[in-house]
Structures are given as C-alpha cells and as structure tokens.
Amino acid sequence: MDPPNEFDVLSQDVDQTLRADIDNLDQLPLASVFDVKSRLESELTRLFNALNEMGADMETPLVTNEGYPRADLDVLQIRLLRRNVNVLRNDLKAVISRAEVLMATQFEKLAAKTQEVNRNREFESRIPFAKVVDVVATSPSEVAGLKKDDKIVAFGRVHAGNHKSLSAVALCAQASENKPISVRILRDSEFHQLTLTPTKNWSGRGLLGCQIVAI
Structure with missing residues (x-):
C-alpha cells in the first residue's frame, strides 16, 4: 500500500464539514458565515498549538546551514501544518470578505426599513384622527x-x-x-x-x- 501523499494528509487534517461550508460560502446566510469564521479561527488555533508542540512556528528554519533537513524537527509534519495554516488563512480572508458583503446588504435593508418606518411615522404625525x-x-x-x-x-x-x-x-x-x-x-x-x-x-x-x- 502506498504511503499517503501530502494532499491526502492535508485532506485528513482539515475538517471536511468545515471545508464543505467554505466551498459553499456564497450560499450561506450571515449567521452561518459567522459560524464558519469561528470554526476557522478555532482550527487555526489548533494548528498553531500543534506547531508549537513540535518546537516550531511559521518562521522556524527547517534546514541546516548546509541545506539539509533538520534532524531535531519533524520537518514533513511541520510543512504540512504550515500548508494547512496558509490554506485556512486564505479561507478566513474569504469568509471575512463574504461576511462584510452580507453585513452591508443587511444594513442596507435595515436602513430601508427604518426609512419606511420613519415615513409612516411622519405620515401618521400629520393626519388627524x-x-x-x-x-x-x-x-x-x-x-x-x-x-x-x-x-x-x-x-x-x-x-x-x-x-x-x-x-x-x-x-x-x-x-x-x-x-x-x-x-x-x-x-x-x-x-x-x-x-x-x-x-x-x-x-x-x-x-x-x-x-x-x-x-
């Protein structure tokens, strides 16, 4: 049996339900988009903690001065974790962008509703009963x-x-x-x-x- 390649490991590491929500972001209402944002942030925190447990972060050198992989680090796993972090960072940017669009639309609807209410109040405030x-x-x-x-x-x-x-x-x-x-x-x-x-x-x-x- 062939060992899993880098893509297979990446797929296993990322919550598939979360990935499905991200892929269908344009179909989600604002509340669900905020939920995806929260789950993404939690996942990023988990990945950063995993890096920290391996004695590394996103900037830690993974090769020696001579250009060889460092023997004191699990270089493959660290690279995979970093890749996951970068993927989820991009996803988070997309989620935030989508949330901003939905919020702007919601504010526009709220403003229109408020204007309508104000017009009705103005009308009612001038009509004798x-x-x-x-x-x-x-x-x-x-x-x-x-x-x-x-x-x-x-x-x-x-x-x-x-x-x-x-x-x-x-x-x-x-x-x-x-x-x-x-x-x-x-x-x-x-x-x-x-x-x-x-x-x-x-x-x-x-x-x-x-x-x-x-x-």
Whole structure:
C-alpha cells in the first residue's frame, strides 16, 4: 500500500464539514458565515498549538546551514501544518470578505426599513384622527389649551394608525392619570403641541373633560 501523499494528509487534517461550508460560502446566510469564521479561527488555533508542540512556528528554519533537513524537527509534519495554516488563512480572508458583503446588504435593508418606518411615522404625525366637539370649563383639557374644533393628530403614543376607534385614547388617559401627556393638534391649518394631564381632581366628571369624535 502506498504511503499517503501530502494532499491526502492535508485532506485528513482539515475538517471536511468545515471545508464543505467554505466551498459553499456564497450560499450561506450571515449567521452561518459567522459560524464558519469561528470554526476557522478555532482550527487555526489548533494548528498553531500543534506547531508549537513540535518546537516550531511559521518562521522556524527547517534546514541546516548546509541545506539539509533538520534532524531535531519533524520537518514533513511541520510543512504540512504550515500548508494547512496558509490554506485556512486564505479561507478566513474569504469568509471575512463574504461576511462584510452580507453585513452591508443587511444594513442596507435595515436602513430601508427604518426609512419606511420613519415615513409612516411622519405620515401618521400629520393626519388627524379625532375632532374635539366640546371642552368643559376648568377641565384638564381646557387647562391644557384644547379647544372645540381642534383636530387631534397624536395623543401620547396614539395616532391615526393605532387609535382603534378612539378606545386607545381612553386607555392612554387611564394609564396616564396625574401624568402629563403630549397632545399634537391641528388648529386652523397649524400644528400645535399641548400638554394634558388626565386627572379626577377637578369639579367635573372623567379624566379629560372633553368630548371627541373619530374623523
């Protein structure tokens, strides 16, 4: 039986599952690419440790001054380990490059999604969802500056996209009793920012002292 050649030894030394993942790098998602990177780094650490145990590193001379292989070192094994290291170093560069591409793509998608969310928020922050039809004197709403015919654009976190037939306004008021709420209104084609504090500590009924209807 013929002894294994250098390529056979190299193939045995490198995890074949890892090699398969590296060969199919373009098909892997970002998380898997990071996993391959971690496994490559672990494999390189193992190889460097193996070199160290043999009393060598990547720069150790393997021949004597006369040009003969050093008798105090396993020159063949050291050369094979060095070859594996060089192969995996190149693989690691390719993995890092692939990760950078995938990360850039992911950041672009995230930025696009963020822009879309911001556009939706901007749209919602300018669309009235309720109209004030009555404000009781001395009520928290009057104290805040709310007036009849004002159009409510935002009531705390409640807006045109989530007011749920105005039920979210009532829930927000109940959850914020005696706490200030930012209220954005549209009055005579101008936007105004008010601060309203729902409370029972006034002469009338309810927390707000106003009547609103959905638009």
